[in-house]
Amino acid sequence: xxxxxxxxxxxxxxxxxxxxxxxxxxxxxxxxxxxxxxxxxxxxxxxxxxxxxxxxxxxxxxxxxxxxxxxxxxxxxxxxxxxxxxxxxxxxxxxxxxxxxxxxxxxxxxxxxxxxxxxxxxxxxxxxxxxxxxxxxxxxxxxxxxxxxxxxxxxxxxxxxxxxxxxxxxxxxxxxxxxxxxxxxxxxxxxxxxxxxxxxxxxxxxxxxxxxxxxxxxxxxxxxxxxxxxxxxxxxxxxxxxxxxxxxxxxxxxxxxxxxxxxxxxxxxxxxxxxxxxxxxxxxxxxxxxxxxxxxxxxxxxxxxxxxxxxxxxxxxxxxxxxxxxxxxxxxxxxxxxxxxxxxxxxxxxxxxxxxxxxxxxxxxxxxxxxxxxxxxxxxxxxxxxxxxxxxxxxxxxxxxxxxx
Amino acid sequence: xxxxxxxxxxxxxxxxxxxxxxxxxxxxxxxxxxxxxxxxxxxxxxxxxxxxxxxxxxxxxxxxxxxxxxxxxxxxxxxxxxxxxxxxxxxxxxxxxxxxxxxxxxxxxxxxxxxxxxxxxxxxxxxxxxxxxxxxxxxxxxxxxxxxxxxxxxxxxxxxxxxxxxxxxxxxxxxxxxxxxxxxxxxxxxxxxxxxxxxxxxxxxxxxxxxxxxxxxxxxxxxxxxxxxxxxxxxxxxxxxxxxxxxxxxxxxxxxxxxxxxxxxxxxxxxxxxxxxxxxxxxxxxxxxxxxxxxxxxxxxxxxxxxxxxxxxxxxxxxxxxxxxxxxxxxxxxxxxxxxxxxxxxxxxxxxxxxxxxxxxxxxxxxxxxxxxxxxxxxxxxxxxxxxxxxxxxxxxxxxxxxxx
Ligand SMILES: NC(=O)NCCC(=O)O
Ligand SMILES: NC(=O)NCCC(=O)O
Numbered sequence: 018x019x020x021x022x023x024x025x026x027x028x029x030x031x032x033x034x035x036x037x038x039x040x041x042x043x044x045x046x047x048x049x050x051x052x053x054x055x056x057x058x059x060x061x062x063x064x065x066x067x068x069x070x071x072x073x074x075x076x077x078x079x080x081x082x083x084x085x086x087x088x089x090x091x092x093x094x095x096x097x098x099x100x101x102x103x104x105x106x107x108x109x110x111x112x113x114x115x116x117x118x119x120x121x122x123x124x125x126x127x128x129x130x131x132x133x134x135x136x137x138x139x140x141x142x143x144x145x146x147x148x149x150x151x152x153x154x155x156x157x158x159x160x161x162x163x164x165x166x167x168x169x170x171x172x173x174x175x176x177x178x179x180x181x182x183x184x185x186x187x188x189x190x191x192x193x194x195x196x197x198x199x200x201x202x203x204x205x206x207x208x209x210x211x212x213x214x215x216x217x218x219x220x221x222x223x224x225x226x227x228x229x230x231x232x233x234x235x236x237x238x239x240x241x242x243x244x245x246x247x248x249x250x251x252x253x254x255x256x257x258x259x260x261x262x263x264x265x266x267x268x269x270x271x272x273x274x275x276x277x278x279x280x281x282x283x284x285x286x287x288x289x290x291x292x293x294x295x296x297x298x299x300x301x302x303x304x305x306x307x308x309x310x311x312x313x314x315x316x317x318x319x320x321x322x323x324x325x326x327x328x329x330x331x332x333x334x335x336x337x338x339x340x341x342x343x344x345x346x347x348x349x350x351x352x353x354x355x356x357x358x359x360x361x362x363x364x365x366x367x368x369x370x371x372x373x374x375x376x377x378x379x380x381x382x383x384x385x386x387x388x389x390x391x392x393x394x395x396x397x398x399x400x401x402x403x404x405x406x407x408x409x410x411x412x413x414x415x416x417x418x419x420x421x422x
Numbered sequence: 423x424x425x426x427x428x429x430x431x432x433x434x435x436x437x438x439x440x441x442x443x444x445x446x447x448x449x450x451x452x453x454x455x456x457x458x459x460x461x462x463x464x465x466x467x468x469x470x471x472x473x474x475x476x477x478x479x480x481x482x483x484x485x486x487x488x489x490x491x492x493x494x495x496x497x498x499x500x501x502x503x504x505x506x507x508x509x510x511x512x513x514x515x516x517x518x519x520x521x522x523x524x525x526x527x528x529x530x531x532x533x534x535x536x537x538x539x540x541x542x543x544x545x546x547x548x549x550x551x552x553x554x555x556x557x558x559x560x561x562x563x564x565x566x567x568x569x570x571x572x573x574x575x576x577x578x579x580x581x582x583x584x585x586x587x588x589x590x591x592x593x594x595x596x597x598x599x600x601x602x603x604x605x606x607x608x609x610x611x612x613x614x615x616x617x618x619x620x621x622x623x624x625x626x627x628x629x630x631x632x633x634x635x636x637x638x639x640x641x642x643x644x645x646x647x648x649x650x651x652x653x654x655x656x657x658x659x660x661x662x663x664x665x666x667x668x669x670x671x672x673x674x675x676x677x678x679x680x681x682x683x684x685x686x687x688x689x690x691x692x693x694x695x696x697x698x699x700x701x702x703x704x705x706x707x708x709x710x711x712x713x714x715x716x717x718x719x720x721x722x723x724x725x726x727x728x729x730x731x732x733x734x735x736x737x738x739x740x741x742x743x744x745x746x747x748x749x750x751x752x753x754x755x756x757x758x759x760x761x762x763x764x765x766x767x768x769x770x771x772x773x774x775x776x777x778x779x780x781x782x783x784x785x786x787x788x789x790x791x792x793x794x795x796x797x798x799x800x801x802x803x804x805x806x807x808x809x810x811x812x813x814x815x816x817x818x819x820x821x822x823x824x825x826x827x
Pocket of ligand 1: 107141142143149150206367368369370644646692
């Protein structure tokens, strides 16, 4: 069995890398804070006797040999990056839960058949550099390495530059470090487990998601001297579009539709806004419904622009189709939870995860634990000591079960 | 008569202090660029034999003695600060037009009865530091000096700090440098003169204006995993409010209602926005209608917040009542335009101006010239060589007429 206190201590210790006054974490991908937690993680894995290697997009792999090292490793992992006002568990639990599982195995002196591996994927969040799951995507062949390097944050700084700067552009070719399966432990980030008082979510898949960028162009003008009827107000246009996009979500439940980021130009109190940039996130478990949501969105944007005499540019920058996880891994998770006596519930993930891309190249699944009020991407994100421990225990059980089979 | 070429050259020369690639100016109040144009202005005035003094909020006064120096000076002026993406004429024409009038008088060796003065008022735009017309407001006793010093930009830097940093916190007590009247030349910033093919706007007053700040608080959450019906989306709330505020303008024409500035938190593509700050600008020539607009705004904001389960904080940060200018100065402007043969039109100003506050402590009026398409607070703001010259000529004529009377 794992040591829940040691896991909790690791969570709290690493939470200081980017810790915010409100108790959350701001550890944007390949920032200085991300470098610190990566250094810490590398040192811990090496202290356990693992060999740590880094690929050219900064994905980190820590391997402990098994009895039969001609077998590919069994991987566990997630991501250590966070949102600008993120919590202490999203992603981190999956990496540190894996570390705890590895530590428990080392403590026991247990020898697995296959080698075991812990992975930290670069830029899962997609907040600093869009899209999300970028470097697990490169691993899975969804994106090229150059595409990943070229992704720029809102200040124009690229992921490639930043990887070099923090010293995590590794030498290993992306995707060359194969594994036979991957288990990702994560907080649910939604309200279902808590509402139904289940400890473990057995994750059967991930919903489809699509991201878009919209630029609305009007004409900046004086707020006092420009008559209402002569305006080309880009922010009024964006506002109407945001309302319409929200309505698309409401019209396609359980789908979701969101605008998370908006930038207004020139953003001055007495200037009618001349240009607005915003991003759109549409998701649905069913790709055919997601197609309908996309169609509704693509129709309403130019319609509103026309109503308000605005120009608009719109493009889809990301499409991550709905994913189904591997039945045999799901079975190991269910077995692992039963073994530990935790009530489970099968569920699809609303959030995207590295596992969604990895599922294209290796059998993959996930384990969810509850979080308070379903709240995530929020500094108040909270998963209890016991829930974290339960997740790591089920991760260990599932991996050992898979190794035995 | 004035020298329109010299005026144009001065406009183009100073446009390089903060000049933008798109041909506009970014010269925010008491920035490094503002310091440069202030230094230039001071040097030019001194070269003309004027005595330049600076008050403790950075207002600049350049005085040329008259025959009778027991008379208070006749002032001409405006502001040299601009919007973040401002044009080359808003404010600048009023200061450099005054400089050109002064230069013409010096060239002629003409001696006025009263001393003449050029003024550059600090922070007219209100873009970096709200509200607008801040330091003419201190001069007029509307605001205290401490209030002005304490105003902070969006990075939390105060006007007081910045005045000290650029060396323009003068030693003169604000308001001690009296003048008997002020004429402010300005571009119209609206479409009327152009539409009616008039060269000079005889400005009879300024409409009432009120500024507000709104903070909408929801709960940041995951865009993928948070069901639509459980969200507290602060940006959807702000969007609905922006639309409602725009409608208040449309419902009270010729009133105007605008949201110019918006800041979204945490502003990440996959986070349901947790908090939005935005600003509101309501204006109407009639204070009783403006009261109604304010009432409509104050009712709709909490109503929308409630609909969407959001919290909202709202406060009025500025109220500048409608102003009527002085009949005798207006008459001098009309006379000056007739003398030069320019067709005029009486009009109220939609924009706020330093003259609106100065009118509380001295007889004041303004002279408007057209601008292309009525466009202002835009890098494409454009007033022709001839129109600039016409404005400066009427300014000179009006001032000399006032001096004669
Ligand atoms: N798990 C998680 O928060 N991932 C971020 C990617 C997304 O779902 O937007
Ligand atoms: N004239 C001008 O643009 N003033 C700025 C103040 C305002 O009207 O908002």
